[in-house]
């Protein structure tokens with residue numbers, strides 16, 4: 001099946017950066033066959049992109065889509081109080097709850113231009129054919145692309161850990177070969193995951209040829225407790241356990257020291273910054289300019305709805321372009337193109353898909369979005385890249401294509417019954433969140 005996107009302004013990238021060109025894009029099955037003016041393809045379905053920007057779909061490099069039902073639930077709390085409050089609800093979540101909550105997150109992500117997300121979830125799907133199989137089931141049902149990790153904590157040899165590890169690798173085996181699904185291990189954090197567990201997960205990564213994602217140096221309290229208990233920064237501590245010997249996406253890294261940054265650059269660790277979550281939880285600002293100067297691959301994530309409270313990557317790009325300037329008192333600290341890189345090509349690199357995702361070129365996977373430029377926030381069209389980062393709010397996303405399949409057209413989703421998802425999520429909230437509120 002071929003799809004021809006005609007008459008659009010196409011956002012392209014080469015060695016010198018981003019540029020826009022009037023062009024057509026031809027999709028053949030799951031990949032982009034050609035990007036060139038005046039293309040023709042017999043039998044192709046045609047999308048008229050006149051007045052629209054055709055650009056790569058955004059990659060959310062760190063989120064917890066299962067937490068979408070926590071939206072507006074645990075606000076204005078200190079980090080560990082917040083964590084405690086949401087975890088009490090999560091104890092009651094079933095695999096099916098995770099499916100619906102993830103799907104709610106996917107609706108929001110698709111409607112705001114995200115075509116791929118790196119997820120850390122809390123339960124692994126144990127039945128591939130089950131209609132409501134946790135996060136993996138939601139990804140397959142919706143048509144979005146994702147890298148799923150299961151957040152694991154504790155020690156490696158407890159009965160519970162052995163069971164959870166078994167479930168995690170079983171899910172990886174069950175869904176092996178699904179083109180839109182990748183897996184990583186997800187050790188939650190150095191303060192929640194003991195050394196032997198970090199080592200075990202890293203060994204498993206090596207055996208399976210996969211990476212891992214972990215929260216690192218997110219809060220001042222984490223820094224203080226790791227310094228006191230381990231005598232090292234969280235980043236140096238996990239490196240000593242061998243965690244960086246496989247590809248890693250390290251979320252947050254707000255308190256990374258200069259030595260940490262040098263270490264991460266040397267070990268080719270990708271950092272997923274989450275500016276809105278870090279501000280909301282009062283954690284501060286990651287040293288983004290230092291990461292970029294050291295050559296660290298910096299990508300962008302929203303974190304979960306429990307701490308953001310939305311999964312809108314346009315909002316996140318906007319925040320990233322503003323807050324680090326403000327924190328550094330330096331307008332050149334992070335530019336619009338830097339931020340667009342974080343949300344596209346850098347995210348692709350972090351998940352091992354450089355050249356295949358995050359940019360529009362022949363041979364790349366057909367994950368792309370169409371942005372309506374006929375809206376006040378893009379007029380006048382002085383600089384489209386600035387528009388995407390500084391004035392867009394995500395509502396301009398008109399069409400979303402993932403793996404060559406149209407998942408949204410004219411802002412209508414083609415694979416998800418939105419009302420059903422909203423109904424299910426309201427029922428879950430009534431059962432889980434309101435029960436907690438009554439206990440208090």
Ligand SMILES: [Zn+2]
Pocket residue numbers: 062063064120215251303304
């Ligand atoms: Zn997180």
